[in-house]
Amino acid sequence: MSRDTAAWRALDSAHYLHPFTDHKGLAAKGARIVTRAEGVWLEDSDGNRLLDGMAGLWCVALGYGRRELAEAAYRQMLELPYYNSFFQSATPPAIELAGVLAELTPPQFRHAFLTGSGSEANDTLVRLVRRYWALRGEPQRDVIISRWNGYHGSTMAGASLGGMKPMHAQGGLPIPGIVHIGQPYWFECGGDLDPQEFGLRAARELEAKILELGPSRVAAFIGEPVQGAGGVVIPPESYWPEIQRIVDRYGILLASDEVICGFGRTGSWFGCEHFGTRPDFMTLAKAITSGYQPLGALMIADRVAEVLIEKGGELAHGFTYSGHPVACAVALENLRLLRAERVVERVHDELAPYWAGRWRELAAHPLVGEARCLGLFGAIELVPRKPSRQFFASRGEIGLRCRELCLRNGLVMRAVWDTMIVAPPLVISRDEIDLLLSRAVRSLDELHQQLRHEGLV
Ligand SMILES: *Cc1c(COP(=O)(O)O)cnc(C)c1O
DSSP states (O other), X not given: OOOOHHHHHHHHHHHOOOTTOOHHHHHHHOOOOEEEEEBTEEEETTOOEEEETTHHHHTOTTOBXXXXXXXXXXXXXXXXXXXXXXXXXXXXXXXXXXXXXXXXXXTTEEEEEEESSHHHHHHHHHHHHXXXXXXXXXXXXXXXXXXXXXXXXXXXXXXXXXXXXXXXXTTTOSXXXXXXXXXXXXXXXXXXXXXXXXHHHHHHHHHHHHHHHOGGGEEEEEEOSSBSTTTOBOOOTTXXXXXXXXXXXXXXXXXXXOTTTTTTTTSSSSHHHHHTOOOXXXXXXXXXXXXXXXXXXXXXXXXXXXXXXXHOOSOOOOOTTTTOHHHHHHHHHHHHHHHHTTHHHHIIIIIHHHHHHHHHGGGGSTTEEEEEEEXXXXXXXXXXXXXXXXXXXXXXXXXXXXXXXXXXXTEEOEEETTEEEEOOOTXXXXXXXHHHHHHHXXXXXXXXXXXXXXXXX
C-alpha cells in the first residue's frame, strides 16, 4: 500500500471522516499523512521528519518503534487473539493487568474495570458512581460535578463530563445530571488575585455548587489533575487540597481523570500523587499502552468496590473489548518497560528539572505572556502586549499560525486557542529537548516578525 501524497489525500478526502476536523477546510488543504516513526520522530509521506512534541495524542510515553511492544502483541495474537471477560470468563493478560494496575496505583485501589478507551472508562465511571449511591440507599444522589474546559472524552457521557462548549453544542449535551464549575486557570480567569488565592477561590466554586444543588444530591466530582486538552492548565498549589477538603466535608466521591497525567507525565506515576489527593476513582488510558493498542481502565477504590461487589449483583455494563488480551499484553509489556527502565523516576529526577529550566526561558520572548510547565508538560500563552494577560482580539487565529510555523520548522506543537502546548514522549533526550526549544523559538520569532508587519503587536 504505497501511494504518493497526492493520491493519499485524494482517497482521504473522498472517504475518511476525521475526528475533530473541519472537512471542508481539510479538503482544500490536504491532510498531513504520517507514514512511520521512530523514537520521538515522525516521518510524513513526503519524507519530512517532525519532532513529535505531543507524543501522538499524549500517549506515546515510550516513544515510537519499540520492538518489545510489537512482539508482545504478536505473541499474544498467536496464543489467543481474542476472548472476552463476560459471563464468568477471563484471559491471563486481562487478569495480570488488573493485578499490575493494583500494584502501581495508590493503595486504596485494588480493582480495575477494563475498557477500550478513556471515554469508555469515563462512561463506566458515570454508571458506577450512580450505582454506588443507589446501592447505598441514596438514589437521588446522582449529580456529577465537573469543570468548564475540562476534557473527559467524546462519548455522550465523556463529552458531557467534559466542559467543552463546542462539543456540547453538537448532540444535545450535557446529558442530565452533570453540571460544571469554573476551572483553575489563573492566566485567563485569575484577575487581580494572586495565583494561590485564585486557586482557593476556584476550588470553593465546588462548595458553592454543592450547596446550591443541595449536598444530598451530589454524587461525585471529577477533574483532570492538570487539564490537558484545555490547554495544559496547571492549577495553583492551593487548588487540589481545597477540593479534597470539600469532597471530604460533604462525603462525595472524587474521581481523578488520569488519562493524560497517569504513568509519569507529571513526574509522579499519577497526577493525584503529585497534587496529594485521595481519589475514589482514577480513569486511565493513553500512556497505559504508550498508544500502541487502544485500552482504558477505571480504577475503583476499595470503599466503592466493596459496595458494588457485596450488594451489587450483576453489573449490567461492559464492552466486547473490555480486557482485550492483545491490548492487555501490550499494556503489561509497556508497564514492565516503564518500570525496568525507570522512565518515571528519570522524568522526575533528571528530565523535568532540565525541561523546566529550558521551558521557562520562553517567558522572555516578546509574544509569550506566560511559560508554565510541570513534569514533561509545557504551555505558553501568546499575547499581543506584555505583561497584560489580554489575549489577541481574534483569539485562536494566532495559535493556528504558530502551529503551522512550528510544523514548517519540523516540530509538532498543538494550539488550544492561543495557548501553545507540548507533551513529548517521556523518553526524550536532553539534546532533543534543546532541539524542540530551538524550533519553538525560531517559530515564535517568525510569527513575531509577521505580526509586527501586520501591526498586531
Ligand atoms: C483523551 C482523554 C480522554 C478520552 O480518552 P479516549 O481514549 O480518547 O476516549 C479522557 N480524559 C482525558 C483527560 C483525556 O485526555
